Amino acid sequence: MLLSKSCVYGLRASLYLAAREQGEFVPIRKMSDKLEISFHFLTKILQQLTAEGILESFKGPNGGIRLKRTGSDVQLLDIVLAIDGSQLLTECALGLPGCGLKNPCPLHDKWAETRDSIHEMLEKTNLTELVHKGKAENLRLTTEGGFDILFDD
Amino acid sequence: MLLSKSCVYGLRASLYLAAREQGEFVPIRKMSDKLEISFHFLTKILQQLTAEGILESFKGPNGGIRLKRTGSDVQLLDIVLAIDGSQLLTECALGLPGCGLKNPCPLHDKWAETRDSIHEMLEKTNLTELVHKGKAENLRLTTEGGFDILFDD
DNA sequence: GTATTTTAAGATAAAAGGGTCTCATAAACT
DNA sequence: AGTTTATGAGACCCTTTTATCTTAAAATAC
Ligand code: FES
Ligand code: FES
Numbered sequence: 001m002l003l004s005k006s007c008v009y010g011l012r013a014s015l016y017l018a019a020r021e022q023g024e025f026v027p028i029r030k031m032s033d034k035l036e037i038s039f040h041f042l043t044k045i046l047q048q049l050t051a052e053g054i055l056e057s058f059k060g061p062n063g064g065i066r067l068k069r070t071g072s073d074v075q076l077l078d079i080v081l082a083i084d085g086s087q088l089l090t091e092c093a094l095g096l097p098g099c100g101l102k103n104p105c106p107l108h109d110k111w112a113e114t115r116d117s118i119h120e121m122l123e124k125t126n127l128t129e130l131v132h133k134g135k136a137e138n139l140r141l142t143t144e145g146g147f148d149i150l151f152d153d
Numbered sequence: 154m155l156l157s158k159s160c161v162y163g164l165r166a167s168l169y170l171a172a173r174e175q176g177e178f179v180p181i182r183k184m185s186d187k188l189e190i191s192f193h194f195l196t197k198i199l200q201q202l203t204a205e206g207i208l209e210s211f212k213g214p215n216g217g218i219r220l221k222r223t224g225s226d227v228q229l230l231d232i233v234l235a236i237d238g239s240q241l242l243t244e245c246a247l248g249l250p251g252c253g254l255k256n257p258c259p260l261h262d263k264w265a266e267t268r269d270s271i272h273e274m275l276e277k278t279n280l281t282e283l284v285h286k287g288k289a290e291n292l293r294l295t296t297e298g299g300f301d302i303l304f305d306d
Numbered sequence: 307g308t309a310t311t312t313t314a315a316g317a318t319a320a321a322a323g324g325g326t327c328t329c330a331t332a333a334a335c336t
Numbered sequence: 337a338g339t340t341t342a343t344g345a346g347a348c349c350c351t352t353t354t355a356t357c358t359t360a361a362a363a364t365a366c
Contacts, residue, residue, distance in 0.1 A: 096293060
């Protein structure tokens with residue numbers, strides 16, 4: 001798989017937050033219910049994103065999680081790097097150490113090109129952009145439900 | 154990681170075979186030594202490729218493994234599909250079931266495009282092509298050694 | 307200050323991927 | 337035929353990822 005499950009959950013949760021009112025703290029329990037992700041597992045992932053300064057948390061009643069920056073200021077790449085790290089975008093396709101530093105492998109040129117296109121896609125796509133699209137076309141963030149599930153509280 | 158370790162080992166081994174004399178059976182033990190892959194693990198992977206009709210095996214003394222078709226007739230995609238299956242090229246970037254069949258996710262359009270570029274790269278690259286390049290520039294198939302390690306018996 | 311709501315942190319368990327080992331099978335040579 | 341060389345097939349183990357559970361800590365409301 002391109003992205004780890006943790007990373008995918010992180011992306012789904014971030015999109016969910018970006019789709020809600022800016023400034024509103026959303027409890028993790030609510031997110032885990034809506035997005036059909038295990039509460040405890042999601043909690044851990046959100047902790048990583050909070051530690052990286054992408055999300056912000058608040059404890060106690062009326063607490064929860066929200067975006068720290070605006071959705072248009074968070075690129076998919078930020079989330080992928082925070083959770084999966086940079087391996088996908090730096091590693092050798094044949095698993096050899098030091099891609100780009102040492103003598104390359106036969107696949108290097110072609111892979112570097114493909115890898116750059118992945119990098120560019122992640123770097124140039126922000127949350128708000130996807131949320132607009134998702135709202136307009138009622139796309140899904142979960143197995144069944146459309147984007148509208150985010151709003152029926 | 155884009156490709157599983159098994160898949161990467163399968164690719165390295167296939168490149169090794171394509172670089173050797175067509176028709177020569179190479180013992181797995183020799184390959185595992187040259188390519189620095191565990192013998193038993195490599196054996197399993199090669200069995201998969203043999204079952205898929207990409208490689209051919211022969212038991213007993215002077216036996217081993219060789220390509221069943223010519224190197225120019227084996228695309229990287231064949232090996233990736235045989236070992237990792239088609240998930241990478243068919244799955245939803247957000248891990249939702251039924252990408253392309255059901256209502257898409259917000260990332261679908263962008264991911265489908267990126268995914269196609271991966272698909273195209275794997276589909277249009279054959280073993281012989283990479284072997285030529287590898288021989289000409291003495292590229293590496295292993296941590297340290299160059300392509301020449303394939304030939305000092 | 308006590309109860310309630312919520313995140314934080316860490317221990318633990320289940321599942322998957324990666325890797326090892328053993329025995330069986332086939333072919334060749336003597 | 338028996339020994340040697342080699343793949344085939346399966347059981348087994350280790351590590352990482354994924355997921356769960358338990359306890360702590362913080363903030364609020366009363
Ligand atoms: S060295 Fe293999 S992809 Fe760069
Ligand atoms: S539905 Fe998500 S990538 Fe196609």
